[in-house]
Amino acid sequence: MAAPHALSAAAPAGPSARSSARSSTRHTGWIADLAFAVLTVVLFVAVALATGVHNPWDGQIPLALFLGALLLVRRRWPMTVLLLSVAAVFAYHLAHFSPAGWIWPVAAAYFTAAGTSRVRWVVVVGVAELVYSAVDARMIIDRNLVRYLIHTFGEGLLLAALVAAGLAYAASQRRGDLLREAEYRARAAEERLSVAREVHDIVAHTLAVVGVHLNVAADTLREEPAEAAAALRLAQDVRNRAMKDLDSLITVLREGPAGTEPQPDVSSLGALVAGARAAGLDVTLHEHGDLSTIPAPASVAVHRVVQEALANTLRHSGATMAEVAVGRHARSVTVEITDNGKGDSSGGGVAEGNGITGMRERVRALGGTLTAGPAARGFAVRAEIPVAGSPE
Structure with missing residues (x-):
């Protein structure tokens, strides 16, 4: 018998593996944050220039940079980022007459916050912003009713889509977490079963062989002391091999298979x-x-x-x-x-x-x-x- 080297193949991922996975997730999250930030800045400035703004540094570029900077911490403080972004858009529209939208500049913030447990507050904030934007744009009704309807209902549909996308993404994340947890538990159960089999095989075989040798020693102790001594030595050898196997098994469970003997x-x-x-x-x-x-x-x-x-x-x-x-x-x-x-x-x-x-x-x-x-x-x-x- 020898130590179970292959035992760890089915073992659940250890702390180092899970730490590596979390590090990879954080890295991917930062890339997404940066991408959202850059996209928000570029789109906002591009729309401002396309709508005839001659001096974007007067308000458009600072607002775009502020909204983009907020998105870098959107996953840590999603509701705070949303409220600050909406407040910045309100301040911008109060100080500037601009055809820039109300919802789409903070689309990433809405999407992120909608995936949290405070989705109802996200809807409240979004509806409040829509109502204010509809009232603010009321002078367009007489000049261009179609444009007003597109502006109002278009941003309403965008808000609904962002909230739905955020909820779907959060549900997908939770489902993935549940699947990973179920997979981890299944691997852990399989490992426990594997350990139970290994321990049973080692102990059962050892006890059977040692028991036979002890019986021989007991029967021959008086008449054939040499034979009894030989039986006891064999029992001791089997016991030592079993202890070595069990020690190697514990080493595998604690530290992994490195340095252990093959199965x-x-x-x-x-x-x-x-x-x-x-x-x-x-x-x-x-x-x-x-x-x-x-x-x-x-x-x-x-x-x-x-x-x-x-x-x-x-x-x-x-x-x-x-x-x-x-x-x-x-x-x-x-x-x-x-x-x-x-x-x-x-x-x-x-x-x-x-x-x-x-x-x-x-x-x-x-x-x-x-x-x-x-x-x-x-x-x-x-x-x-x-x-x-x-x-x-």
């Missing part, structure tokens, strides 16, 4: 079988095909299935013999563990514990299938995991 895979099956033999189980290992070509996830799963099956055999079945067969085929890997322990030739059901459930979940995560139950002469566990094709 145990099919290359470790020999040591796994040797440990079961040392515990008194006559295990035969059959390997078919080139097992070195098995992809890492499937190779780890095969090791864990064999480990759990042998641990169950040692703990529960009373078996004296077991066979392990692992085959590498063109598009799949198969593994079968059978023993001569307590079986049911009638094919009766078997109560699944955490071990069998964990094996099935591990194999299913890779798109494979696993069956476990009584066989003709004992108990059998069979798994098939699909892998990329290669020559047999």
Whole structure:
């Protein structure tokens, strides 16, 4: 057994990753703020020049620069930016006769504030500005009624569109946050399940093997002290390996996979079988095909299935013999563990514990299938995991 290096692959993003994401979001937000500011300044000045203003420095350019500067802090103080922008437009129209609009110069401020919880106040401010603009432009009615209607209803439609766009954007942001939170929780749940499987595999196998050696030591302590000492040493070796595995697992959970050993895979099956033999189980290992070509996830799963099956055999079945067969085929890997322990030739059901459930979940995560139950002469566990094709 070795430390679970691949465990962190499914882990939720750590604090550094989330901090990087927030930094990227802030950077993008500043770009948007600057873009809104520049666009507001350019459009306002362009409209002023297009409507015949001869000296834009008299009021148009200072107002445009003020509105643009406010937009640089629109996300931090959206309502304050909106109120100051509207007040500046009011002051401008009181001091200058200008065909410049009332709503569109502060469009970005309306859009931003509409996405906050104070959207009702945004509507109130916008309607008040529209009413005042309609009254202020009443002298146009006699000269050009169509222009007055376009001015009044056009800005009303613009205000409605800005509020609707702000609400839609805020809803989209909230939906994205909920999806990210759900994804984070799903990854966290998957990681907890993965940790539970790893801990179960390590502890269950260790307790099974150590238990057998302790029983041997207890039975032979008086008559064969040398044999009892050997059994205790083997139990201690298994315990030390398990502690090393658990320590590496905790390291992965705390600090990530750097510096830990790779996951145990099919290359470790020999040591796994040797440990079961040392515990008194006559295990035969059959390997078919080139097992070195098995992809890492499937190779780890095969090791864990064999480990759990042998641990169950040692703990529960009373078996004296077991066979392990692992085959590498063109598009799949198969593994079968059978023993001569307590079986049911009638094919009766078997109560699944955490071990069998964990094996099935591990194999299913890779798109494979696993069956476990009584066989003709004992108990059998069979798994098939699909892998990329290669020559047999």
